[in-house]
Amino acid sequence: MAAVQREPINYNAWPDEDGHFGPYGGKFVPETLMPALDELEEAYLAARNDREFMAELAYLQRTYVGRPTPVTYAARLTEYLGGAQIYLKREDLAHTGAHKINNALGQALLMKRKMGKTRIVAETGAGQHGVATATSAALLGIECVVYMGTVDMARQEPNVFRMRLLGTEVRGVESGSKTLKDAINEAIRDWVTNVNTTHYLLGSALGPHPYPAMVRDFQSIIGQEALVQMGESDDGPGRLPDAIVACVGGGSNAIGIFHPFLAYEDVRLIGVEAGGRGIEGGEHAARFADPEMGRLGVLQGTKSFVLQDSDGQIALTHSISAGLDYASVGPEHAWLRDQGRTEYTYCTDEQAMAGFRLLCDLEGIIPALESAHAVGHLIDLAPQMAKDQIILVNLSGRGDKDLGTVMGDWGAV
Amino acid sequence: MTGVERIRAAFAQAGQERRAAFMPYHAMGYPTRAETLEIIAGLAADGADLFEIGIPHSDPLADGPTVQGATYTAITQGTTVADCLTMVRELRDAGVTAPFCAMGYYNPIFRYGVERFVADAAAAGIDGLIVPDLPPEEAGELEPACRQAGLATIYLLAPTSTEARIRQVVQHATGFIYLVSITGTTGVRTELPPDLADFVQRVRRHTDLPLAVGFGIGARAQAAAVAGIADGVVVGSALVKAGGESVDAALLLGRELIKGVQEARG
Ligand SMILES: Cc1ncc(COP(=O)(O)O)c(C=O)c1O
Numbered sequence: 143m144a145a146v147q148r149e150p151i152n153y154n155a156w157p158d159e160d161g162h163f164g165p166y167g168g169k170f171v172p173e174t175l176m177p178a179l180d181e182l183e184e185a186y187l188a189a190r191n192d193r194e195f196m197a198e199l200a201y202l203q204r205t206y207v208g209r210p211t212p213v214t215y216a217a218r219l220t221e222y223l224g225g226a227q228i229y230l231k232r233e234d235l236a237h238t239g240a241h242k243i244n245n246a247l248g249q250a251l252l253m254k255r256k257m258g259k260t261r262i263v264a265e266t267g268a269g270q271h272g273v274a275t276a277t278s279a280a281l282l283g284i285e286c287v288v289y290m291g292t293v294d295m296a297r298q299e300p301n302v303f304r305m306r307l308l309g310t311e312v313r314g315v316e317s318g319s320k321t322l323k324d325a326i327n328e329a330i331r332d333w334v335t336n337v338n339t340t341h342y343l344l345g346s347a348l349g350p351h352p353y354p355a356m357v358r359d360f361q362s363i364i365g366q367e368a369l370v371q372m373g374e375s376d377d378g379p380g381r382l383p384d385a386i387v388a389c390v391g392g393g394s395n396a397i398g399i400f401h402p403f404l405a406y407e408d409v410r411l412i413g414v415e416a417g418g419r420g421i422e423g424g425e426h427a428a429r430f431a432d433p434e435m436g437r438l439g440v441l442q443g444t445k446s447f448v449l450q451d452s453d454g455q456i457a458l459t460h461s462i463s464a465g466l467d468y469a470s471v472g473p474e475h476a477w478l479r480d481q482g483r484t485e486y487t488y489c490t491d492e493q494a495m496a497g498f499r500l501l502c503d504l505e506g507i508i509p510a511l512e513s514a515h516a517v518g519h520l521i522d523l524a525p526q527m528a529k530d531q532i533i534l535v536n537l538s539g540r541g542d543k544d545l546g547t548v549m550g551d552w553g554a555v
Numbered sequence: 556m557t558g559v560e561r562i563r564a565a566f567a568q569a570g571q572e573r574r575a576a577f578m579p580y581h582a583m584g585y586p587t588r589a590e591t592l593e594i595i596a597g598l599a600a601d602g603a604d605l606f607e608i609g610i611p612h613s614d615p616l617a618d619g620p621t622v623q624g625a626t627y628t629a630i631t632q633g634t635t636v637a638d639c640l641t642m643v644r645e646l647r648d649a650g651v652t653a654p655f656c657a658m659g660y661y662n663p664i665f666r667y668g669v670e671r672f673v674a675d676a677a678a679a680g681i682d683g684l685i686v687p688d689l690p691p692e693e694a695g696e697l698e699p700a701c702r703q704a705g706l707a708t709i710y711l712l713a714p715t716s717t718e719a720r721i722r723q724v725v726q727h728a729t730g731f732i733y734l735v736s737i738t739g740t741t742g743v744r745t746e747l748p749p750d751l752a753d754f755v756q757r758v759r760r761h762t763d764l765p766l767a768v769g770f771g772i773g774a775r776a777q778a779a780a781v782a783g784i785a786d787g788v789v790v791g792s793a794l795v796k797a798g799g800e801s802v803d804a805a806l807l808l809g810r811e812l813i814k815g816v817q818e819a820r821g
Contacts, residue, residue, distance in 0.1 A: 160692060170661060170688045172617040174713035174738055177720060317623065323614065330616045335739040337715060440662045440688070441614065453635045454666030455613040 153404040161351020166473035169350040170440045178337045183352040185256040199251055207237045213371040213378055218504040226527035230537045231368050240539030241395045242274035248360035250278035253341040261285045264343040265329040267294055267322030268465030269301025270539055271345030276310035286310040289328040291320035294464045301543050319458045322468045326442050346392025347472035350443030354472050361398025369402050379532055385410040388536035389515040391465045393472030395538035414519045416461035417488035425460040428488040429471045441470040462491035463511035489518035510539035557705025558682030561654045562730040565604045566765040574820045575782035577813055580607035580791035582625035583642055584634030586799050594798050597806045599651045602813050610639045610659030617687045619742030621792040636663050640679040647680035654682040661689045673700040683707030683730045691727035714738050714754050721761050731765040742792045743773035752784045778815030788816055
């Protein structure tokens with residue numbers, strides 16, 4: 143393909159003031175919530191320009207979350223795959239075990255300091271966002287309710303117990319596929335009902351504006367740290383990676399590590415969706431990989447690629463990982479893909495399990511099944527690259543929550 | 556007459572009779588296709604002034620359990636957007652003349668194709684559209700299509716709506732404005748909020764369009780109370796629930812509600 147000459151894009155200028163990333167994004171919500179979205183945007187913009195707020199958040203990130211999370215050179219995995227040098231950005235080492243705390247703590251502090259609200263509702267799929275929200279609520283003394291599909295409650299049981307220990311009420315959701323999408327519906331219904339007192343602490347770079355931009359900004363600390371760690375610190379390779387790989391559920395860990403690197407056009411940015419049991423049978427959550435089911439659409443407040451049937455009903459998805467098991471994807475990813483700046487591929491359940499095993503065996507790290515999708519893609523990618531090239535993987539979370547699923551799958555491993 | 560004109564005429568007619576208009580909602584395809592047609596035709600014969608034609612969606616995030624359950628049943632029985640329009644056409648052929656407002660979430664409309672949907676809906680006998688997850692900001696494609704076809708774009712306002720918001724939304728609205736009585740999802744409530752009349756007045760100051768109140772209304776006395784303060788009374792979940800029992804139960808409740816609306820004649 144011939145290289146297309148183009149004006150450099152100012153990625154920081156997006157979304158536009160109505161919350162659109164080109165044809166994606168926006169605010170598709172019931173009228174009852176429109177004033178709350180305006181209020182949230184106002185509070186968020188004020189907080190971003192408030193030194194005191196930003197200093198308090200940075201303090202909590204250092205002293206409570208344990209940031210910065212390190213970058214680890216994966217020597218044995220690199221040797222085993224025989225190609226590019228592999229580094230891991232260790233979000234699994236953040237307090238509560240995943241990147242989700244970056245956003246949860248940011249929004250909880252925003253509510254506490256800048257909004258006159260007293261109660262938080264959230265959805266969760268893998269339970270990591272629920273645990274991060276429950277943790278932030280406990281830390282800041284806020285009432286918290288988390289909605290979770292009952293299928294996910296069964297497969298991520300340790301996280302349900304963790305949330306309850308942290309003083310959060312977990313409400314099971316029985317509608318639809320009883321997974322993440324249905325939990326979001328129920329959280330939004332709660333929010334519509336209690337909007338005067340309640341903030342909806344959405345856990346991914348999804349939903350109506352300003353959520354995709356705000357969640358991205360709270361998660362961008364991952365990429366900001368990685369930029370320094372890779373380029374300048376003694377623990378890194380002393381230069382930027384050739385490629386960054388991250389799993390994409392709603393897209394928050396991916397956009398968090400990608401965004402600070404967008405301006406470095408030589409760094410390939412690769413998102414990995416959940417291929418489930420394969421694209422052909424339709425049992426997957428790969429919005430970009432299935433041209434039949436993955437179409438432009440509107441789900442839960444935002445316009446993006448949505449897995450749906452020919453009548454516009456939302457498709458049931460499947461992934462071995464609860465956190466990637468969702469029918470839509472953050473609007474900024476759809477837009478960056480159109481710009482040719484990011485690329486997306488997928489890993490099946492089986493490939494993710496292979497990645498999971500490799501990281502356990504070779505690096506002594508048990509990854510979350512979500513993150514295992516990013517690792518699984520390395521099996522293809524790393525050998526295709528030269529030995530002096532560098533890949534940075536966002537290891538978005540640790541796998542303790544998944545031991546039940548993995549033990550059940552052990553025969554297949 | 557255009558859809559907008561038919562809707563205005565229905566409100567004007569009720570106004571001449573010095574009463575509010577009664578507007579039932581029905582989830583198309585629930586509990587079955589045949590019963591859907593019987594319920595709507597029966598309510599029309601008993602004096603319903605306009606209808607909300609509920610187009611099912613898999614993820615109805617503004618709806619409570621009753622409408623969620625009914626639309627889910629409709630979808631699992633294979634009710635498509637096109638089927639809903641076919642049912643509308645059959646009702647028109649059977650002589651039902653009351654204005655029909657399609658009530659449906661945006662994705663099925665978007666997938667059908669916005670312009671194509673509006674054209675097909677108008678041809679089938681739809682007079683206006685209510686899209687609960689489409690605020691005017693996002694209706695850049697829908698509004699011109701509706702204007703062209705003469706369909707009303709009916710927007711919602713809520714108790715949380717600020718003065719600025721009310722001013723903005725009424726500029727985009729045609730036909731009537733749908734006031735959400737409560738901060739919440741659809742579903743019957745035992746009590747309506749005490750400041751409902753104030754809310755209606757707040758919107759009244761900004762527009763001459765008819766104001767219909769919906770969400771939460773399920774009993775005759777509630778219908779009467781709302782009819783006393785608004786131009787229209789919308790009843791959904793209570794009728795859907797009754798329709799799930801039998802056609803007769805839905806029609807019985809419908810007649811009760813109509814009596815309630817007439818009691819408030821002022
Ligand atoms: C560890 C981990 N990684 C990734 C994800 C996927 O979410 P996102 O795409 O927003 O990063 C989740 C979601 O639950 C998660 O728990």
